[in-house]
Amino acid sequence: MTATEQRFREFKMPDVGEGLTEAEILKWYVQPGDTVTDGQVICEVETAKAAVELPCPYDGVVHAVHFEEGTTVDVGTSIIAVDTDPGAGPAEAPAAAAEAPAAAEEDAEPQGRQAVLVGYGAAPSSTKRRARKPQPGVPAQEPAAAAVQAELNGHAGAAAPAAEAPAAPAASAAPAPAAGRPLAKPPVRKLAKDLGIDLATVTPTGPDGVVTREDVHAAASAASAPAAEAPAAQPAATAATAGSEAVRARETRIPIKGVRKATAQAMVNSAFTAPHVTEFITVDVTRTMKLVQELKQDPDMAGLRVNPLLLVAKALLVAIKRNPDVNAAWDEENQEIVRKDYVNLGIAAATPRGLIVPNIKGAEAKTLPQLAAALGELVSTAREGKTAPGDMAGGTVTITNVGVFGVDTGTPILNPGESAILAFGAVKLQPWVHKGKVKPRQVTTLALSFDHRLVDGELGSKVLADVAAILEHPKRLITWA
Template sequence: MASKLFNLPDPGEGLTEAEVVSWKVQPGDEVGVNDLVIEVETAKSLVELPIPFAGKVLELLVAEGDTVEVGAPIISVEVDGDAGEDPDEGGGEPAEESGPNLVGYGAKAGSTRRRARKVSPAKDVPTTPGPVPALRDGRERPPQDPEVAQPAATVPEEVAQQPSRRAASPQQLRALAKPPVRKLAKDLGVDIQAVTPTGEGGVVTRSDVEAAASGGGAAAVAGVAAGAGAAAVAGAGAPFAGIGPEETRVPIKGVRKATAAAMVSSAFTAPHVTEFLTVDVTAMMDLVERLKADRSFRDVKVTPLLLVAKAFTLALRRNAEANSSWDEQAGEIVLHRDVNLGIAAATPRGLLVPNIKAADRMSLHDLAGALGELVATARDGRTQPADLAGGTATITNVGVFGVDTGTPILNPGEAVILAFGAVRRMPWVVTAPDGSESIEPRWVTQLGLSFDHRLVDGELGSRLLADIGALLHDPGTAFLWA
């Protein structure tokens, strides 16, 4: 038997690190090839990672909540057979081996093979707390829960890896809580181990964490290390390091960090222009109600956003130059064939903008299904990196918050973004066919279109916005453009 290390692969497109959300296995569990063993959060999404070999889990090398660099070892597994021998060294400790190249893991890295040491079983192995041992590459082992005893540094590694002689794993003694509750506790600086659970079966709930954060529960609060943002867990009831009682600090990472960098880059790279249009969308709202009652649309969700999305894609096909990107390095303007429509979605992890590939070529029913799936996946934190890349135009639906309109910032690499405001009943001047005018209550919305002035001049931007408004005012116009 030999032990093998599984290193954190790149779960996305060139990502350098990921945060451990939850383990799917524990020491002593048997795993097979492609079994999901860990869930991590990257700057783009939540990803469940499979392991490329089979065996018995010996040790989890990182804890939930740790941020781990790509390529760092995260789990040790006992596998059948010897690990071989390093040609430069006559034996040595177990080392990582290469395994099957799984989808999404990129190219396999090279690895060495070493023969496992053979030692006699030790007697009376102590399991009292001691110094935290280092990882095999010399780096300090990631911090574990402070209240859980760590194996003594004097325990031989081979003996410590035998399940029958191992001390209890920190993960086996962790508080029971769902990943979103753990993340909330971490964001609020609450040590979830010290929270008194009120959920069924001793599960820590969201309200338990919130009560602890406000001083209503027993909680140990983590201190925040300056600059690095790493949490050093203090004793029960300890305050944030260097933070007064009237403020809370949350580390900037994950989606929020990536979004901030992208928005700053876009705001100071692309010259933004925003134009606004107020539209009578009474006919659009009537169509929404008719579609809801239509049998062929009963399996999908029909909302005003669906018709705005359809109008936007049709208007972009009619004004194709706006569906483009600026390639500074190549000195070229890239005209995109398809409209990959991004929908800004507010999620517990921050703002995500997944996109629907070739949305302009979809029927209204198919677009409704794609929209529903996109929003549900984003809110569940399951959006894949590929769905976040390659967008060409975006809609941000600020109307769901009761906001009339806004001046949205472009997504990097896109030329246009449309803000769809709240749809309200308002008095409106209506012109009859004979030219007479009257004031009537109508459904009205405001649109805000931001565009990159390097790619879209005032004429093109105005024409695009006017076309979107015309389609929403009279949806029957779509038949002329489809």
């Protein structure tokens, strides 16, 4: 490592989960010129599992922020440069792109200054791209356009010096590319994608034929203009296109990424891998609801979140203890059923970024106050969007509380890798036959989905019946435990 590299330290996007490949930068907490310390949170990123705050591993002053908010960055790519010795005076920082994996394949050869991504600043480089072989029928790219293309693609190597390239006519000093990928910076490409604009159809006005944000907005405005403004004699195909664009202008398109993208893929994989069976049972939970009110007044539960979900969770844990084979996983590679002697109890939580399922590790060993404390912490952390990826790994069974939305029940889809999921429906006052008379009682419906490869109908029915029996007569939490 050179002296310059030791001074200007590049912080790369880490793998904050288990084998993640990319993360989106949600928010920067620092900007160039800000002083940072080791351990200080510098940004928030969203992975396919959760939103995570990243701490800085260096002391110093922020030299450059390499990506804007909203940019998705590959793991291992430098996102920020920190000057660890700002008192040493002005110095040229190395280009962060030189540390990218692609640059490792380039031939080392001294050269002058190079084009880099916005925010890097121009910097000397110790590497140079190997000259590309010209393709038949494709004109050589001009030095200026090649430099911009290198900048936009994030390559460490700059375009070849002008002396090494054929001289270009003066009239084509700022040409738009005639073929290939349109020149545009990543934020502009994202804007075009969000607005449904094909960059190839946009007329560039930026230097060296680069498409700017203004160009994209102009194209979007033209696309959404009323059809009445078009020439009266337009062809039928043009009219159809204008109509389609008018409809698109009235639609909101939300990119599928992060937690929502991962959840969608997981649900598809689960639904089409594990053969689901769902069973239902309606139960009188009046005694359980009374117990909830009593526990709220119990000094041992002071300051804890006490609600029906707590007793449903405890009931499920007791049912698993009585039927341990339900707490298992299917090992396709080894053709084995793996029974777990621990319960990592997942609780499905709806967040602004999508559905996540954090779990309580070792839930089977917790007392009721401990379980209440763990549930309260899990829910509050999820609502704040601060759930760590590790808190969502290793779940064995899950509860989804659809009753909070006023829903009676549903057919829940298994969390991938788990054997069962219990849906807890809304508790409602309904007429019920109690001790030979019809009386108003607190009633709910439970639904248990399970993987029929390892849980047969008898086992699944026993687990669901046990949960219902405990909620109907909660004293069984003591006698059966």
